[in-house]
Amino acid sequence: MRDTGVETNYQVTGQPIEVTLNAVSAAADAAFTTWYQGEYHQVVGLVYVLCGSRWAAEELTQDAFIEAHKRWNEIAGYKDPGAWVRRVAVNRTRSWGRRRGAEARAMAKHFGRRADLPNELPDSSETFWAAVRKLPERQSQIVALHYIDDQSVASIAEILDITEGTVKTQLHRGRKTLSATLGLEDPTTNEADPSIPTEEKAAQR
């Protein structure tokens, strides 16, 4: 069979079904695998701190990469496929909380309940990331990308599809909240709030 992507939509039982088969070439598959292996641990770490559950992080991350593989022919041409998969992973993590109730019922058929793994992190780290997760959602995503994934402001903006200004603002506020919550010192939060535009500052007199 020719290696061409096949996307089929057909209607059965009144519900649309979309089945996508992405037939990538051997070379592309190899490229995907290389990229995947290189990105996997960073992404699973990112998702881990955002959702707080390692087993869920593994599943969410795998889902994101499976999605990437299905679209590899497309996203391989992106300037940064990593940004794409991170956005997918972050979005899936965002949905995870709401979906997990329903999904857990499906998953529990044979497993019984699989609770989160016991804390694998030292208490101080667990405390830190728990505080990050208590930040407003956007802030927690930005803080996580900043710290765990070492992403620049520009990259975070691209991943989350927001402006760099928003990234700076939310990062500033997230850090400020974290400092206060954890009783830490953060010299950078003493700086002016980047949320106030330059023009506005000029007007404040």
Place this chain on the structure above:
Amino acid sequence: MMQLDEMARQASTDVKLAVMDLEAPPIGAATKNTRKASAGWAKPLLAMAALFLIAGTSWALLGGNRDVEETQIADLDTDQADVVLLTHPDAVAETVTPFPTSAQLEATGEEQTLETLVFGDSRSGKGYMVTMFAVDESVTADIFEGSTSEVRGLPAILDEGGPGVAWAVSDTLVAEATTMTLTSEELLDELENPNVLEGTPVEGSPYRYIGNSTLGYGPSVDVIGYGVQFGFEPTDLDGAFELTIFAGSLETERGLYEMVMGIDLADRQIRDGKQAYVPDFGSQQTNSDAILWEESPGVVALLVEHSADVSLDELVQIAEELTTVEAGGSATVVPLVHPADVDQSVEALKPLGPDGEDVEVLVFSADVSDATADGFMLASIRFAEPFTAEEIAEGFPGTEVRGLPTGSGEDEQGTFAIWLESADHLVRSGSQTMTVEELLLELQYPGLLERTVADDSSFAFVGSSRFFPDAPEDSSGLTGFTTTFGVPETGLEGVTFQVTTFVGSLENELAVAFYRTGAAPAEVVIRPGVPGYLFPGSEADSVLPQLMWEESPGVVAALHQYYGDFDTVAGEDLIGVAAQLTLGASATNVGALDRSVEQLEAEGAVVHLVRRFDSPDLGDIFFETNGEICVINVGLGTDTSCFPLIETRGRADYQAFYIRSVGDDVEGGESGFLLIDPYGESPVDMDSQDELLRAFSDAGPEIVVGSTDAGLEEIKIYSLAPRSPDELPVRATVRVIAIAPLPSSMEEEIIAEESRGVAEAQATPAEAVSARQDQLDSEGVEVFATTDGGILYACADGEGDLCVEVFNGNTPTEISPELYRHSIADLDSGTLFLEAYLMDPPGDLFSGNNTYANVVLILASPDIDHLNIGGDFAGERQLVSAVLSDVEFKYHFDIGYGWQESQRVNGRNAARERITVARLEVPPRPSDA
């Protein structure tokens, strides 16, 4: 004091260390292998199968060593060992092999105790089994003497964890085609070490194998066969083919083929007039040719060509050659997985089919459960004209159709009916007895049955009942029905349980559960004569105890605590609950969501909105109590969140609440503005931590909301006007492009105005505007619009820019047009410059329906409240007007908008509007204070 960055770095390092050893599960390669081994035309279905393979047990098998490694830590209760073996459910009684706790080792003559045992199945219940266990030393087939398993020698699957052995329970996976003969051991070798056979020339044959030989699948996915890829030797290696042999019904597979591909299959004969089918692509030249035929009774063969150079006739010829097998080489593949009567049913339906002109399309639903195990089948049929249930039942011998299910309906193709075949498989959960039709209802409309509480039962259903339409990735491949319930009036108050009932074989499910948990169950008694099997669970592995039993013949039940601490419920509790579950009771409707509403109202709260999710036990309730707006997420396990209610406005037919949240709020943003009206509810985010600008229109249904976070970037205008539920209330989004200082001359006036308080609207001399218009007219300048306070016209240079002049107070104050000259890209000072996106009618901003868009509004003056600008800037865009009174960036401004019938203005179509004005009273930003 420790610094934030220092702690963050350490925390990040800890996380990276925690995930460092995780093995990235195979994605690309596993998918590829499955695809290669499959029939090409079955690709869509195989894609699904690939996912299962990746995530499910097959991956463990194909991956090789993982299971064996797990055996090193699994404790085996040998007293229970007789329940752990599995095979095809139909053959359980024949092939269960008592697990040998010890074995006589041929090599040494010594008796040795087997240490551990695990097993896996690639697709459980499909007649294929691999068992692996580790022993101290090598083991011979003598161990299994007397069993029905055929072990043809040891394939020697070893790993670093110690010696191990694997064998196939039966030889039914052996497929022989042309001169290829693989033993089960060779097949195992191939599974464990792909490509072992690759490149192997076939002795005496013009073919050689050029691809992986792995498990293959028929169109129905659940049918497992054996596939090989081969090519011509040696001259034409590009001529690649794939042959898959699998058990099944030719007619059924043909039907699935047609469903998947959406094309017909043409009749063809091979060898002695055997029926075969080939896809009829018609004029389509983009698909590979294939041929499907019945190799032997119950065994279907599929040959797909991978080369564009092979004609259909050539392909058929190859199929002829392939079947020229050596003596005794007929294929015996996996047992049938279809219900025995599926084919019969298909035959029975034929008279209703194309020949009879009654049935337009006959398909077996592949997305749900096309012919899953144990006589459980979901069929989907479209009829050209209505049929009664009785008529349909006549077409399915042995099938009880109790009236067309509610899920039936009509569409452009006629009557649409779905039902489950198998009248015997009622699914019981708790005190509830579900009919097949009810199950269908649940399938079609998840959540309908979730509100059921047994009247005379001590149980209350507190969670979703969920049908497993297709096999979850972690299941054994069976379908079932899950109900979550609580025990409100016993010693287990507050504990939630979950019972899953599904069609299947208890032995098989026990085996799967054992495989999953690695722990053997203890046999208990559910009811007299009804044994149950209690899996103790593992606190270390965070697996709760689970009880399984056979609820009725062919129906398995699994019960466990649903989310809770490990030691909350003991095994005895599960047994007690299970014993009561079978009490009969009728059902009434009460859902957790409604129960919560009733409770809140009883406590004096005012419930404003109940937002239901896809389950009556899942949803949000917005209510007002003690001066706060609260939201409780029922069924999601989150805490109730309350926010200070800052403002409530509205009329009889709608209400709006302005709430200020801290941290997480109703939608995950930082601030929430909740709109509730009879046409829908709109908890909306403005992604702001600062106060939202807000204005409620006294006269109209509009609400203006602006975020000042990170500067004023966006203003949204919501309309609570009547709308359909699928319409968004967002009427307009105004993006603030820039905020620039006012001209100094105006600043002085602003300051003066501020000293007098908020500026009041002043009459604008219409004479001044009129005079200016006359002047412009005389100069041949096109005036787009005039208002009480200003005039909008085309700039003199004809570059297409807009010029605006504003008249201040009673004294006409001509402001240099250049000051207010703007293009979108060229903005200078002195204005609050807005770009508005409007839709007419309201709809999705980004749906492409916003044909009236991109309107520019300009004004900056403290004492002109309204500047209504009408015009048709681009000849095709409708203008909206707005009024802005910006008082030195303290966000005292008014915004209004609206439109009315277009009229001819200056020879152009112009929308001249009378706006509704809302006044924003926004406190100064903290930074301004």
